[in-house]
Amino acid sequence: MRITFLGSGAGAAVNPRRGAASIHLSHGDARLLVDTGPGFMERMADSGLNPDAVSDVIFSHLHFDHAMGVVELFSRLIARSGPPVTVFGPRDTDSYIEAALAFARVNATGDRIRAWLDGVSVELTRPGDERELGGLQVRSVEVPHAPYLECLARRFEAGGRSLVYSGDTTYAPEALVPLADGADVLVHEAFTEQALERMAQRLPEAIREGLYVGMRGSHCPAADAGRIAQEAGVGVLVLTHLTPDEREAELVAEARGAFDGTIIVASDGLSLEV
Numbered sequence: 001m002r003i004t005f006l007g008s009g010a011g012a013a014v015n016p017r018r019g020a021a022s023i024h025l026s027h028g029d030a031r032l033l034v035d036t037g038p039g040f041m042e043r044m045a046d047s048g049l050n051p052d053a054v055s056d057v058i059f060s061h062l063h064f065d066h067a068m069g070v071v072e073l074f075s076r077l078i079a080r081s082g083p084p085v086t087v088f089g090p091r092d093t094d095s096y097i098e099a100a101l102a103f104a105r106v107n108a109t110g111d112r113i114r115a116w117l118d119g120v121s122v123e124l125t126r127p128g129d130e131r132e133l134g135g136l137q138v139r140s141v142e143v144p145h146a147p148y149l150e151c152l153a154r155r156f157e158a159g160g161r162s163l164v165y166s167g168d169t170t171y172a173p174e175a176l177v178p179l180a181d182g183a184d185v186l187v188h189e190a191f192t193e194q195a196l197e198r199m200a201q202r203l204p205e206a207i208r209e210g211l212y213v214g215m216r217g218s219h220c221p222a223a224d225a226g227r228i229a230q231e232a233g234v235g236v237l238v239l240t241h242l243t244p245d246e247r248e249a250e251l252v253a254e255a256r257g258a259f260d261g262t263i264i265v266a267s268d269g270l271s272l273e274v
Helices: 040-046 070-077 093-105 111-119 173-179 193-201 205-218 222-232 248-256
Strands: 002-007 022-027 030-036 056-058 086-089 121-124 130-133 136-142 152-158 161-165 185-189 236-240 262-265 271-273
Touching: 002 040, 022 040, 022 152, 030 070, 040 070, 070 093, 086 093, 093 111, 093 121, 136 173, 152 173, 173 222, 185 222, 193 205, 222 236, 222 248, 236 248, 248 262
Parallel strands: 030 056, 056 086, 086 121, 161 185, 185 236, 236 262
Antiparallel strands: 002 022, 002 271, 022 030, 130 136, 136 152, 152 161
């Protein structure tokens, strides 16, 4: 398996240094997009990856910075001759994709393009789902992030190797330690209090409390990501979904306090063989 980060940032408009969340995962003939944050296709081009080769799309959850770019994907892929993609996602993914297809159809010209869009399918992967996808075994568990959305972490296995992607989550060892047990690579979202304070100082005082509540209540400190990696016995921890004010040294130091394996801070374009 090879994983390439097409976006390693939290949000889109708030993070000029990093693109919104998106990962390209390849294995054999499979070319999967795991989340499609807006603007991911530019970074896909920068990485030398072919969007026309995408076979399937997998959503962790439906926040805009993880899913909105699927409209870009549909608008680009309708030029190819390959089969329509299948989108795998949590609850309400079918409604989301219906709306995205309606947007793409506005610019659809010709019967072939409309037929391609009509062929796009959705399969809901609810908590506990296990399936084979393009030669990869994929397992899904629910993680806590936003109370109004179903949010899923995924484990991908092939050829005796394993990769786990947390998606967006708070500190959730009860879900993620079993999922990541013995994994070769754990890709986990992370933030530091130092970066949170730097971000807060740029905001009006009236809205700082909302930032604190939002980040601390729905995301995971880097130290806790390290704890999960250590308890699960993973080989490599990759920290991602980073705010603009994060500093690599601080992220690594926080995670290192709990995890004695390899720590990597993700960046757009980073590509790793699992």
